[in-house]
Amino acid sequence: MSRDTDTTSGAASVAADRTPVLVVDDDPSMRAGLRQWMRLAGFEPVEAVDAEAALGRIDAAFPGCIVSDVLLPGASGVDLLRRVKEIDSELPVVLMTGHGDVPMAVEAMRQGAADFIEKPFDPDLLAAVVRRAVERRRLVLENRALTRRLQDLNGLAARLIGESAQMRALREQISHFAxxxxxxxxxxxxxxxxxxxxxxxxxxxxxxxxxxxxxxxxxxxxxxxxxxxxxxxxxxxxxxxxxxxxxxxxxxxxxxxxxxxxxxxxxxxxxxxxxxxxxxxxxxxxxxxxxxxxxxxxxxxxxxxxxxxxxxxxxxxxxxxxxxxxxxxPLRERGGDARLLFDSFVNRFASDYGIEPAPLAADDAAFLLAHDWPGNVRELRNAAERYVLNTPMGAPALRTLAGGARDMEDMRRHGRLRDLMEGYERRVIADALRRHGGSVAAVLAELDLPRRTLNEKMTRLGLTRGDVDPSMDA
The missing domain is CATH 3.40.50.300 (P-loop containing nucleotide triphosphate hydrolases)
Known part of the structure; x- marks a missing residue:
């Protein structure tokens, strides 16, 4: 792009920064005056000669307001008001009237006009009326955007599934920094x-x-x-x-x-x-x-x-x-989130493929929690899809579908559910201790455990006092 074009783009950028005001009037001299007054007041005028042309220039996202004469060729300004309210009931319309049209303008106010101004009018008065209408429009659009954000925020838990402390903190970060x-x-x-x-x-x-x-x-x-x-x-x-x-x-x-x-x-x-x-x-x-x-x-x-x-x-x-x-x-640090994610993926693929998934066996549920998932959520998603697709033929064990030879050997060696769960529990507590540098208070907060329960689990799982802060009570 040339430097001359850059200058033109700069001017266009300044105009783009101004709130647009749609001016509707079939009188060229009136439109010229309104164009000048709007620009002096800091707005960007958009012009139309009749109601049909005006309607082609707006939609529900129009960020400004409409200033229209009541008397237009074809459909009147009041007709335009009704059509605008069908597009967006909160898009402000300011009507300009001659002296004899005041009763019509009053009726238009009852139908939702933002304001009306009688000709001939003081340009400063018109600017004040438009500023009020534009400010009202700004608040409406900001409230709508906030509502959409809150709806999206409520849906953030559906995008980033998990109830672990790490995932709750991640969702909080996203909502803040967004x-x-x-x-x-x-x-x-x-x-x-x-x-x-x-x-x-x-x-x-x-x-x-x-x-x-x-x-x-x-x-x-x-x-x-x-x-x-x-x-x-x-x-x-x-x-x-x-x-x-x-x-x-x-x-x-x-x-x-x-x-x-x-x-x-x-x-x-x-x-x-x-x-x-x-x-x-x-x-x-x-x-x-x-x-x-x-x-x-x-x-x-x-x-x-x-x-x-x-x-x-x-x-x-x-x-x-x-x-x-x-x-x-990583998924291996997210505790029980693996099961939540797996169930979510299974439901999605079951719907996509029209297959009723088999109930998860106890050793498969234990494998979900014990497996390291080096490929993280992507690997888990693949395992869930294969699980659903293989169900009609008698789904093999999840450890087989996940393709982890080391984990299959572990399952053969420690096949009982109790052993699997204890191994998983030991790893979760040991990982938490390592992450927090042995701070028992931080581990208690992360795992949401009473101190007595943590002590009992550490004793049962062979995690000695030397692995944590020696000042911890028995």
Whole structure:
């Protein structure tokens, strides 16, 4: 894009920042006056000569108000009011009337007009009336957006299933940070659901109406990443027959999700850093820059600081990407969430395939909790799908479907349900002690156990006092 075009875009951006006011009048001189007054008052006028043209310029998301003459060719301003209320009952309409039309205007107020103003009118009075209407509209749209967010928030537990303390904390983080526009880095092992978290951040944010554009930096050849991300002009390289916007531009007013960020070629990272700093993108072969309004959410399946130390990720880029860092716990640290997830996936696949799933056997239920699930939620989902599909033929044991040879051997060696459950319980408590550095108070809080119960379990499971704080009461 040329610099001259940039200037034009800047002017358009200023206009876009103003609240639109739809002006409806068949008198050109009146429309010219209203156009000037609206702009002086800080609004962006949109014009129509009759009711039909006006209706073509609005929908339920129109962010401003309508100022219309009562006397229009064809349908009247009052007719327009009725039609507008069918589109959105809370879209404000201000009617302009001549002296003899006041009774009609009063009737229009009863039908839901926001206000009316009598010609000839003081421009300052008109501006005040429009400001009140626009402010009312702003509050209506904000309340609707808040309602949608609350509905989405209630649905967050359906997207990120789990009742473990880690998952409750994760959902709380998402709902909090979604309301900001800060760059977020999501860190988690493969299969933990990093894109699910990224989409939740988008859907709960003020950018929910904008696009969610994803790019997996590890899924493309290094030579293609630059063109995919930054776009190119026609003729920029062999095969570039026409100009193409990159993922950055495609994410305008929305969220750009960069998965596997540490796989991005090092040579391109300074160019991405510049986009984040300057909020403008330069296409390959371009002669100018384009301003962009995006939120960047990135993801890594390894500790980002380790990626920096291994020269996979620039440190200055990391500082731009992880203003907020959200870590997703692996499934093996989420306690009974594995059973909740499995049941959810089984129900979904049973519906998709029209198969009635078999009840889960006791040793399968124990396996769900005892297995490490190295592939995390993705592996569990696959096991649930195979379980449903194999049900009509007599589903084999879940440990067989999961394909874990080590776990099959463990099950043969410790086949009794009691042994399996004790092994799982021991591992959960030992892992919690390790995570909290031996802090018994933190373990009690995480596992929601009374101190006496924890003591009894540690004794029964062979976890000695030396494994925890020696000051713990017997």
């Amino acid at each position: 309301a900001t526009d800060a760059s977020v880095m999501i860190v988690g092992e493969t299969g933990t659901g990093k894109e699910v978290v990224a989409r939740a951040l988008h859907d709960l944010s003020a950018r929910a109406g904008g696009p969610f554009v994803a790019l997996n930096c590890a899924a493309l050849p290094e030579t293609m990443v630059e063109a995919e991300l930054f776009g190119h002009e026609a003729g920029a390289f062999t095969g570039a027959g026409q100009a193409r916007a990159g993922r950055i531009e495609q994410a305008e007013a929305g969220v750009l999700f960069l998965d596997e960020i540490s796989a991005m070629p090092l040579a391109l990272q300074p160019k991405l850093l510049r986009v984040l700093q300057e909020r403008e993108v330069d296409r390959i072969g371009g002669r100018g820059t384009t301003r962009v309004d995006i939120r960047v959410v990135s993801a890594a399946n390894m500790d980002p600081h380790r990626a920096v130390s291994q020269n996979l990720l620039r440190q200055d880029l990391l500082y731009r990407l992880n203003a907020v860092e959200i870590r997703i716990p």
